[in-house]
Amino acid sequence: MRKRLPVLLLVFLCSITLHAQEYFPKNDGVKTTDNNYTAFTNARIYVTPTQVIDNGTLLIQKGKVVAAGNGVSVPDNSQVIDLKGKHIYPSFIDMYSEFGVQKPAKKGRGRRSPQYDASRKGFYWNDHIMPEKNAVDKFLFDTKKARELLQAGFGTVNTHVADGIVRGTSVLVALDSTDNSDMRIIGQKAAQHFSFAKSVASAQNYPTSLMGAMALLRQMYRDAKWYAAGHAENKDMSLEALNANKDLPQIFDADGYQNDLRASRIAKEFGLQYILKGGGDEYQRIREIKATGASFILPLDFPEAYDVSDPNQAGKVALSDMRLWNQAPGNPAALAKNDIPFAFTLAGLKKTADFKANLMKAIDYGLDKTKALEALTTIPAGLLGKSEVIGSLKNGSYANFLITSGDIFDKKTTLYENWVQGDKHTINDMSLIDVRGEYDLAIGGNTYKLKITGEPAKPKAELKSDTTTLKTKLTYSKGWFNLAFSPKKEGDTGFVRLNSLVTAPGSLSGKAILANGTESTWRATKKSDYEKKDKDDKKDEKTIPEMVPLTFPNNGYGFAQLPKQENILFKNATVWTSEDEGILENTDVLVKNGKIARVGKNLSAGGAKVIDATGKHLTAGIIDEHSHIAATSINESGHNSSAEVSIEDVVDGDDINIYRNLSGGVTSIQILHGSANPIGGRSAIIKLKWGLPADQLIYENSPKFIKFALGENVKQSNWGDLQTIRFPQSRMGVEQVYMDYFQRAKEYDAKKKSGKPYRFDYEMETLAEIINKERFITCHSYVQSEINMLMKVVERFDFNINTFTHILEGYKVADKMKEHGVVGASTFSDWWAYKYEVNDAIPYNAAIMQSQGLNVAINSDDAEMSRRLNQEAGKTVKYGGVSEEEAWKMVTINPAKMLHLDQRVGSIKAGKDADLVLWSDHPLSIYAIAEKTFIEGVPYYDYENMKQRQQSIAQERNRLINQMLEAKNKGEKTQAPKKKEDKHFHCDTEVYGI
């Protein structure tokens, strides 16, 4: 398996010790064996970050540590290097590297129809699953890059091909730049790598979404088990490799806290533990991050400040993005404080050279130095299962270590040498004598003042004769000091050249060649040592901008403190019960422990907070049956059925549209999959508990739903001329898709129930739930023919369609829907004319369907409209004369019924969840403003608070803009302002990439 690696010599950088292989033939000389020791004495040795030896000796032989300690006896055949005053640290490890392996190039496909099937044979059915790939096969030692890494202090990297969902194994490589390539490979299958991103090398369409990638990973694990048990008839080298790699460390590039949590959810389901490569924003949900139990690999690519010097442009940058700049350098410290183990990676840094500055920044932001050192040594070694050989200087470890002038986390410290597997790589010459200082220079009878400043290895000279500064050039290399100057004073045009071999600090002397060519001697007597100017010292002071507080979620409208449940008495309101009681004037509603306790007149508060609702209207919170907010992806369009995917996987609790929905009185929504395929994905039904993490928004014991779709979208009518190969392309085909899948699901279910072994299939599991009436269908539907068709298809399988959503021609078949037993018809108030199939969509639809006894809801399918669903309900009064009481039910109890949540929410009734909205006016009126929105008695939205928040947002923005201007003035790098664009999904929104 091992490939011969190119041999490249770095003659000047490396001392060469030959570790000849005992069984290799030798034709270029005689065979020698090096059994000598090297002893580094009198150093402060960090055997590990917590085991530190002062004045110790490090003894190495044959590239490995023999001993490290105080009482180490140095054998006779030792080279001894005195490191008095110097420090020795284990070399760093980057366990998330792409060193020496190239990412495949993106395949340009031009304008072609999508590829639905895999490109490969004998492997898994999806090209993006490549556990059989091994980075070692592609590995080529990159000397130039290695030099960069060595200079940054790294001695070992775990490198992988960062491409695909399952990326195969990585290789653990020592960065030994000598010719000892035979030794470099420390582990050829060091870890297995994953991500949610598809391979650029394959155009296979599936998955097109994050939730699709998650479903694919789950199915892959199930299939691997099935394959391992010998049930599969086909050969699958991918699954074989996956099974073979299962005991390796599993590294998942999640790249952000939301995906960290998603990846760890999959890990939990399969009893795995991923090492998560984070995105640097983990501090935003540190409690949830801690609860994953995972170890992390953290990037150090902290965001650059925005260039906010143009106020017009500055105004476009979202507060959350500005905060990220302000807060992200504190991410490592936040993990450390919470005892979450992590390693650092260079990944993401534009330049390797930025590593130290950014690491120091993390320390300035509160990261403990020991933790920082652990994150570069013992932690990655441990995570890779290689603690015995790398990451420390314990006996038997590879002799991978750094020699520094002092504390490695001190800005002034010089890294002298980086030894890898016993080979020295000089970074800064340790034997260099610092010549800086002030001297009196004498040549013949002339005297000058010489001042040497700059860096020790690159000193600068200033030479004065009396007060005249002379033109001077100084070079200083390998101990040779050469100074040339033009002694203008003598009226001479030539140069005076001085040289000296510096062997000890102090005065300098040597040979001088005068301008006229005559030789002489010179002597510079040191008067004082070099002293850094005060100004420079000041620069070193930590001047980190004051951190702004974190909120939940971490944007302008997030909560610094999550609001608490309150016991409330609403006094004297007009109460829209959405129950048979109708609309009650001058009525009180008592809320206790998150539930509606009583509805009545003259109730006593009994300790509850009293809200005077005189002249105001109190309603149940609005329920949007059809929403696409608060999700990272909406459509998995890679297959014509995607029953295996779930929106629950991709709920985004940070979406500002949650808050905006609350401002319109919405408290519960069903986030539906889009309509890219006849069988879509499973829904997430959530409460808009702004500030809580995504998984806590989802209803407990949520009713199970799936999105189906009919018509133009599923037959790809408006997707362009290239999208004409996926079945179905006509309404005729749509029926057959359903027949096929339901039939297969029925057979699958029968096999499962028979007790025989069966291949667990998430898609079939979901469809079997439907057939078994455990999961409900919400079907996107427009024209009457297809509505009728779907009812007839499912009747053959003995179940009903729960909800038709959109259902714009429902008015044409309302009688048939009623007869079929449709639980709900959820429609728009007045949308039409956007597609050919909505030509006959009419705003009277809701009224007609309602008149025929259907349970009708008004939905949004739109982040904008969902904030004014009260107005949309009001339109049913205008179009078709629905009574106001019934109109209001269309956004409260009616959708609750079709979501099977009417026992919990949707009306004002004792015992139900206190999801309530207080309106300034008649709630169906254009003039109504939602003043307060409660969920389970918790005030998540308040109109007055929102207005005040505007002030605090403006202040915080101003503060951060000033900080960024200051950063720019200090010379920090900046980036161009950018404006975050809202995600604005509809049913037919395609989100490619994941």
Next chain:
Amino acid sequence: MKNTLYILALFVSALTFAQQTPAPEQTESILITGATAHVGNGSVIENSAIGFKAGKITYAGPQSGASASEYDKVIDASGKHVYPGFIAANSTLGLVEVDAVRASNDQADTGELIPHVRSLIAYNAESKVTESCRPNGILMAQVAPRGGLISGTSSVVQLDAWNWEDASIKTDDGIHVHWPNAFQSAGWSFSGPTEFKPNKDYDKDVEKLKNFLSGAKAYLKGKRSPKNLPFEAVEGLFDGSQKLFINADGAKEITDAVNFAKANGIQKVVIIGGNEADKVADLLVKHNIPVLISRPHRLPSGEDTDVKRPYMLAKILNDKGILTGLEMSGAMERMNSRNLPFYAGTCAAYGLDREKAVQLITENNAKILGIDDLAGTLETGKDATLFISEGDALDMRTNTLSHAFIQGREISLESHQTVLWKRYMGKYEAKR
């Protein structure tokens, strides 16, 4: 009686044909009495009388001042409300029928600088979408082209006509410019939102506009030979007979656009969009430049933008003394044009005086489009383009029209949609 028969006939024909037949010229004079008249200029007349003959308003005032005997017909509208016909500005009504059907799309042409392209001749007077706006009180519209930098020339139409020629009430009223955005989409990103970054081509695109106008100015002063259609098309901008409508949202873009227009000697300028117009209010007031603000039913422009800002912008600009109207552009704009009254209502909900909210879509829009000599208010001498609503027309609960008149002609309030409604209700009633 004659009228009733006519309406009946109209209803029957409505069931036969998809489109409503345009009403004949006003022959009978009409007086509407007892209603609350929303004049359109911010004032209200309780217990009003509105009289009109031969298509023009002859009386608008208290009922006590009107003599019913002078009119052929009196409509008792006690308890009801009368409004001047609402005006949809910067709409694309009649230019596209079904969004997804390319063959029905005539709203934009190819090319960056095409002022000579005229919307009026593509206006489909028989559009079913346009027809559906009338029952909500939208009786006039500016039909404007989209796309490019200079998109073309708009016209203002009334919504009850046999053809575009009859529909026009102000032909070629303005030239439409889509000012470049200083921020531009930086493409789709991995799973997350698209970013917008500074537009590198901004200055280049602005330069194109400048070059075009200075070229036009030079050409128009010369012999004009050979003829240059784009340059000819903008002549009205320099003599004040046409307005320059500039789509611009940001403070920078608006400032640049206004300075551009003034530097080129353009007399009448209107800003469309104006999301940040309040930040440059002084400039706009100084040059007397009105703003047609985007539909308030849209999301705030940024994550931490005031959640209610789109609702409040009309009030903010009004308070700063800027002449403000409402425009229609945006997603699904044609079918949403019928929601224009509710856009105005939303502005009223968030602080604007209710009559001023009416004014946005009547007098203000009329002034901004340059049709205030014949439309926009219930005042003597103006076109009798008005309607009667059962209640407050800015509130969807009560926006229910009983009568609508365009130039005195009583138009049908039926539509493709009401026809289907009645047909299917009929089906179910017959079943019973």
